[in-house]
Amino acid sequence: MIETAPFAVARAPVDGWLAVWPLATALLAAGLLTVLRERTRLHLGLAMLSGAAIVTANGVLVLNVLAQGPVVMASGGWLPPLGSVMFADMTGALVACSASLAVLAVLPFARTEIAPEAMRKGFYPLVFLLLAGAQGVLATGDLLTLYVWLEVMVIAALGLRLVLGGITRNGPGLAVAGVLGSALLLLGIGASQAMTGTLGLAGLAEGFSRATPGAVVAVAGLFGLGLALKTLLFIPAFTLPAAIAALWAGVLAPVGIYAAIRLFALLPADQRVTLAPGLTVLATVAMVAGPLLALVQTDIRRALVLLVVGAGGAVLGGTALGSVRGMGGAVIHLAQLGMVFCALLLVAGLIERMNGTRDMRQMGGLYGADIYVSVMVLVLLAAGAGLPPFPGFWALLLLAEGGLREEAFGLVAPMLASALLTLVVLARIWARTVWRNGPEGARSEQPNGRLTRLSRAETGLTLGPVLVLTGIIALIGFFPDPLFSAAGIAGFDLRPPALAIDLVSPGSS
Amino acid sequence: MDSMLAVAAGVSFAVAVYLLLSPSLTRVLCGAACLGNAAGLALFALARPVPPGDGARLADPLAVTLIFVAIPLAIAMLGVLAALARRAQEAGEDGCDDDGGQARQRSGAGTTGQRHRGTGRAGTP
Numbered sequence: 001m002i003e004t005a006p007f008a009v010a011r012a013p014v015d016g017w018l019a020v021w022p023l024a025t026a027l028l029a030a031g032l033l034t035v036l037r038e039r040t041r042l043h044l045g046l047a048m049l050s051g052a053a054i055v056t057a058n059g060v061l062v063l064n065v066l067a068q069g070p071v072v073m074a075s076g077g078w079l080p081p082l083g084s085v086m087f088a089d090m091t092g093a094l095v096a097c098s099a100s101l102a103v104l105a106v107l108p109f110a111r112t113e114i115a116p117e118a119m120r121k122g123f124y125p126l127v128f129l130l131l132a133g134a135q136g137v138l139a140t141g142d143l144l145t146l147y148v149w150l151e152v153m154v155i156a157a158l159g160l161r162l163v164l165g166g167i168t169r170n171g172p173g174l175a176v177a178g179v180l181g182s183a184l185l186l187l188g189i190g191a192s193q194a195m196t197g198t199l200g201l202a203g204l205a206e207g208f209s210r211a212t213p214g215a216v217v218a219v220a221g222l223f224g225l226g227l228a229l230k231t232l233l234f235i236p237a238f239t240l241p242a243a244i245a246a247l248w249a250g251v252l253a254p255v256g257i258y259a260a261i262r263l264f265a266l267l268p269a270d271q272r273v274t275l276a277p278g279l280t281v282l283a284t285v286a287m288v289a290g291p292l293l294a295l296v297q298t299d300i301r302r303a304l305v306l307l308v309v310g311a312g313g314a315v316l317g318g319t320a321l322g323s324v325r326g327m328g329g330a331v332i333h334l335a336q337l338g339m340v341f342c343a344l345l346l347v348a349g350l351i352e353r354m355n356g357t358r359d360m361r362q363m364g365g366l367y368g369a370d371i372y373v374s375v376m377v378l379v380l381l382a383a384g385a386g387l388p389p390f391p392g393f394w395a396l397l398l399l400a401e402g403g404l405r406e407e408a409f410g411l412v413a414p415m416l417a418s419a420l421l422t423l424v425v426l427a428r429i430w431a432r433t434v435w436r437n438g439p440e441g442a443r444s445e446q447p448n449g450r451l452t453r454l455s456r457a458e459t460g461l462t463l464g465p466v467l468v469l470t471g472i473i474a475l476i477g478f479f480p481d482p483l484f485s486a487a488g489i490a491g492f493d494l495r496p497p498a499l500a501i502d503l504v505s506p507g508s509s
Numbered sequence: 510m511d512s513m514l515a516v517a518a519g520v521s522f523a524v525a526v527y528l529l530l531s532p533s534l535t536r537v538l539c540g541a542a543c544l545g546n547a548a549g550l551a552l553f554a555l556a557r558p559v560p561p562g563d564g565a566r567l568a569d570p571l572a573v574t575l576i577f578v579a580i581p582l583a584i585a586m587l588g589v590l591a592a593l594a595r596r597a598q599e600a601g602e603d604g605c606d607d608d609g610g611q612a613r614q615r616s617g618a619g620t621t622g623q624r625h626r627g628t629g630r631a632g633t634p
Contacts, residue, residue, distance in 0.1 A: 144575055151582045158589045167596040172534055175590050179541045180529065182586065183548040186579050190552035193571055 016073030018064055019088040019139050021057040022096060025050060026132035033125040040119050044111050047124045051104040054131065058097040065093045066486060070493070072141070085141030085200060090490035092138040094335040095258050099138070101472060102250025102342035103131050105465040109346050110243035112461050113353075114164070121163045129156035130247065134255045142200045143189050150185070150259060154178055154230060157252060160244060174233050181229030188222030195219070201266060209268035216271050223263050231256055242349020245301055249308050250342030254334050257312050261319050261330065265494045272322050279320040284414045286313025291421035298360045300348040300429055304341060307384065307425060310418050311337045317411050318399045325402030328491025332483055333395035336473065340383045340392060343469045347377055350462055351433050356450050361440040363433045365448035372459075374434045376466060381430050383473050385423040390477040398487055514554035521547030534594040541590055545583030549576045 029050030036042055064071055070089040078084070088096070107127070114123050133153025140146045158175055161167065193199050195215060196207025208216050234248050267275065290310025297303040311333065318330025350373060355363045367374045386392030396419055403412035432440070438448045454462070476483060525547050528540025556572030 144578060148578060148582065151586065155585055155589055158593065162589070162592050162596065165596070167593060167600060172537065172590060172593045172597050175593055176529055176537055176541060179544060179586055179590065182582070183544050186548045186575075187551055187555075190548075190555045190572065190575060193569075193575060194555040197571075199571060199575070 016071060016086075018057070018061050019071045019073050019086045022054045022061065022100065023086075023132055023135040023139060025054045025057060026128050026135055029054075030125045030128035030132060033128060034122060037120060037122050037125065040116060043119060043124050044108060047107045047128070048104070050128065051100065051107055054100045054135075055097070055104055058093065058100050061088055062090075062093045062097050062486070065090050066482070066489065084145055086139050087141040088139045089493050090486055091258065091261065091331045091494060094331060094486060094490065095254050095338070096135055096138040098335040098338040099134050099251045099254060100131065101469060102246065102338055103127060105342060105346065105469040106243050106246050106250065108461040108465050109246070109349070110241075112458050113241050113243050113349065118163050118165070123160070123163055126156050126159045126163060127247065130160070130251060132156075134251050137255050137259055141202075143192065143204060144199045146259065146262070147182075147185055147189055150230070150255075151182060153252065153255065154182075154233065157233070157247075160247075161240070164240060164244070177229050178233040181226045181232070183226075184222050184229065185226035188219050188226060191215075191219050191222065201262075205266045205268070208266060208271065213271055213274060216267065217274060220263070220267070220271075220275055224260070227256060227260055242301065242345055242352070245305065246342045246345040246349070249305070249345050250338045253308055253312060254338040257315055257334055260316070261327075261334075261494070264319055265327075269322075276320045276322060279316055280408075280411055283313045283315075283317035283320055284411070286310060287317065287414045287418035288313075288421075291418055291425055294425045295421065295428070299358050300351060300360055300433065301345060301358070303425055303429065304344050304348055304384075307422055308337065308341050310422060311341070314396070314399060314415050314418060317415055318402065321399075321402050321406055321408060321411065322495070323402050323406055324488065324491035324495060325398050325405065326491070327402075327494040328487030328489075329395050329398030329402055331490040331494070332391065332487045333399060336391040336395055336476070339469060339473055340380065340390075343466050343473070344380050344384050346462065346466050347373065347380055350454070350466075351377070354451055354454065355433075355448070356452065360429070360432050362450065363448070364436045364438045364440075364444065365451055366434040368437070368447065369451045369453060372463060373454075376463065376470060377430060377434055379470055379474070380466075381426040383470070383477075385426045386419055387423075390473060391480075391483060392477075394477065394480045394483055395487075398484070511554060514550060518547055518550035518554055521550055534598060538587065538591055538594055542583075542587055545579070545587070548583075549579055552576050552579070 029047065032050075033043060033046060036046070061071065065088060070087055072085060072087040074083050074085045076083065107124070110123065110127070111119075130153055133149045133151075133156055136149030136152065137146055140149060158178075189199070192204055192208070195211045196204050198204060198207065231253075234252055264272070264275070264279070287310050290306045290308075290313060294303040294306035294310070297306065315330045315334045315337070318326040318333065321327070321330075351363065351366065352358050354366065354369065354373070357363065366377070383390040383392060386396045396415070399415060400412055403409070403415065436444050438444050438446045439450075521543055525540045525543035528536045528543060531537060531540070552572055552575055553568070556569040
């Protein structure tokens with residue numbers, strides 16, 4: 001495939017525009033919804049329509065990348081180092097597809113959960129701005145725009161926080177951590193520009209291979225620290241409405257991890273080897289600590305957020321492996337975990353709503369009360385734990401195989417332990433909320449008096465989208481062949497020197 | 510000139526971090542504003558002059574672009590931060606009023622300072 005990839009800007013322009021469509025649609029939707037923010041009755045329909053259009057655009061993008069390779073568009077025909085290039089390779093397209101599907105599921109759910117006042121203040125426009133930022137990060141070909149879209153995403157997320165109200169002392173404090181993070185990211189970008197003379201990903205990858213290793217490690221440290229500080233912003237996500245937590249798991253977390261993978265992929269092979277041990281340690285800590293901490297939580301959502309941390313650790317571990325299988329497994333793991341945990345958090349929000357409490361010790365008896373929610377919980381728990389028919393299993397299989405081939409047993413062991421712990425945590429949630437009759441303690445055999453049933457309208461708006469999302473996840477899992485070929489392409493493209501980077505570089509052919 | 514820029518950036522960073530660590534939200538906001546400027550100065554100091562070695566030194570256009578893009582983003586972030594801080598103060602959970610004196614001296618910030626002081630005093634006697 002790499003031989004048949006000449007300089008891609010010369011390709012038909014229609015192809016190139018595909019990389020911009022999802023971003024443009026999201027921005028358009030945000031603008032339109034802002035204009036119509038008083039007409040709350042129109043919001044949901046308009047938002048669903050735009051969301052469906054973005055999902056379709058991303059789906060077409062994935063199919064296109066699968067068939068023809070990365071899609072590149074240089075605006076105005078200006079090429080790097082001066083022009084700014086949009087491009088989508090398999091990694092970006094897959095994560096974009098998953099993120100937009102997650103948003104599509106959150107949109108109707110939010111309708112039943114977010115106060116009408118917040119809706120009038122612009123809840124939906126901000127969700128679309130968030131998605132636009134995510135799409136921008138996923139489709140950018142240079143570091144400057146990556147930074148800009150990352151900031152757009154973060155500012156939109158903070159805007160959502162503002163619109164929802166109920167801000168405590170921690171709100172500004174954690175936002176300050178985000179500001180510090182963006183200053184560090186900016187410094188890292190400036191330093192890489194000073195080292196290589198360009199901001200385009202292609203030129204950077206080339207420049208880094210000639211730069212002093214110490215300087216590159218310093219820049220990588222700045223990027224890592226900056227991104228880590230930015231993630232701090234979202235620690236309180238699980239105390240917010242479930243729709244926001246689902247947005248965190250479905251959009252913000254995957255896109256942040258994607259940015260880390262993308263930056264890591266810029267490094268030449270020898271410097272990846274230098275940085276891999278650090279990344280491995282980070283990944284191992286996340287993989288083990290996340291599920292272990294989740295095990296002792298009494299709050300479902302907090303447990304799920306910690307499981308996302310563990311799954312993110314597995315993705316970073318695959319990236320640290322650096323082989324085609326490791327990288328490819330990491331990419332499909334990242335794409336599926338966004339969708340799965342978004343759906344899980346939405347269902348967790350439903351369980352909390354039906355029980356009228358957030359304390360898992362007070363829950364129980366869901367199996368008798370609502371069979372549909374119960375079955376959905378079971379299916380999603382299997383998907384979250386990565387049991388065989390679901391895409392998480394195939395991703396873990398690739399990751400484990402990649403690790404064993406590289407003989408990185410120190411990475412494979414915590415990965416498998418993490419998967420097992422995740423299964424235990426999720427099974428525990430199932431047992432406590434669905435399987436047992438009543439609350440913890442002496443009355444656990446008696447029916448749970450707190451349970452309320454969902455109204456018909458609520459069921460349609462909440463369970464419907466989760467059902468569709470779960471169906472898509474299951475469908476992907478039942479036909480793993482395209483998934484494997486997508487993983488192969490993504491992993492191949494992220495190897496040093498990356499194919500996508502060759503495409504964007506004017507000098508190489 | 511380069512060393513001057515580097516020193517200015519360093520001083521701004523120091524001031525910014527000092528202000529960011531303050532418990533008062535108003536000072537934290539000033540620190541965030543300062544941090545954006547410090548990052549811009551540092552970027553300018555980092556940039557290589559083009560053409561390199563020439564007598565007439567021009568600023569690197571890419572670096573300047575980077576700074577110009579960073580400035581509006583920093584302002585946007587500052588706006589959101591200010592809104593968050595305001596909400597936090599309105600919620601009465603701020604609990605610190607050690608900036609009251611400075612805020613009142615400026616005429617523009619007078620009303621906010623008064624308001625802040627009012628809620629703050631209630632929390633911390």
